Amino acid sequence: MLHWGVIGAGTIGREWMVPAISAQPDSKVAALASSDPERGRRYADELGIPKVHSSVADLLADPAIDAVYISTTNEWHEPQALAAIAAGKHVLCEKPLALSLDGARRMVAAAAAAGVVMGTNHHLRNAATHRKMRELVQDGSIGRPLAARVFHAVFLPPHLQGWRIDRPEAGGGVTLDITVHDADTLRFVLGDQVTEVTAMTASQGMGQAGLEDAVMGVMRFGEATIAQFHDAFTAPHAYTGFEVHGTEGSLYGQGVMTQRPVGTVTVRRGGTAEEVPLEHENLYERSVRCFNAAIRGQGEPAASGADGVRSLAVALAVRESAQTGRAVRVVGD
């Protein structure tokens, strides 16, 4: 049985990740570290977590803990991951991995040097919809991919309208929150790397302290594929979607940029449109299942640390492009 420690008593842990770890036959959440022990205790009681630590160091000092899941606000990811790696724990970290590319690279390098597994919790790679689209791109069903379009504008629910919209120092803003997911999912589905981006951001009434709450832009993959994306916290009535348009056909993923195991994929080709059968599965449960297997030496995390570096590189380039008004080359690992 793998014993997980959860760092940060947050919403994603409550709604998805603690249940996902607990749902595995080979893992359980053994302890929580929270900066507020009283709030942490209430959280642990609610979710059935036996032990609460008031410091990350205390949790990491427990030799019974095999792996940690880090879901604090973004400025804490890097120092907490480095501390966990130094303590010999495997690390599944929330996105964005860090606030700087160098910081994210340090995390990946430290994990490699320590021989622990590191993953980035890019949940969308685990969706049956995106996995099917990747398969259809790979097997040539739509020919050569020419373009993709990502519709990921949502309405940030009131209970999440905190640091994401008013704390730049915590890594707030829609680009670090949502564009990182677009970048990772596009890389995953297209099987290609982003080389250049251009973007514009806006503050449409939710973002404060200079933080953007909407962004639109274009990513270039290789030389001949371009992808358009729209991310926002401010769009209560928008559908989400993910499309790939190839020389022989198009893929339409509808309602697919979500945490829930839902959505459809339709292939349009030769004058017909056909919805593809899918076996939906809880995205976060699959993420943990892959991570647990990787700890046992069976396969890789669904998204690796290096994948988290790449998605952060794209998001930071998107921000830079919006600030400078110029296209920005994306550096890789």
Ligand code: NDP
């Ligand atoms: P929350 O704001 O709910 O929690 C973030 C942290 O804030 C917690 O870990 C907790 O740390 C602290 N906190 C929680 N409640 C309070 C409170 N009432 N007062 C003060 N501090 C509080 O954020 P999320 O859970 O939504 O996001 C956490 C991380 O997960 C982020 O990095 C985000 O980008 C990522 N995320 C990823 C998703 C995915 O699908 N991959 C989806 C959603 C988020 P502590 O207990 O130590 O104080």
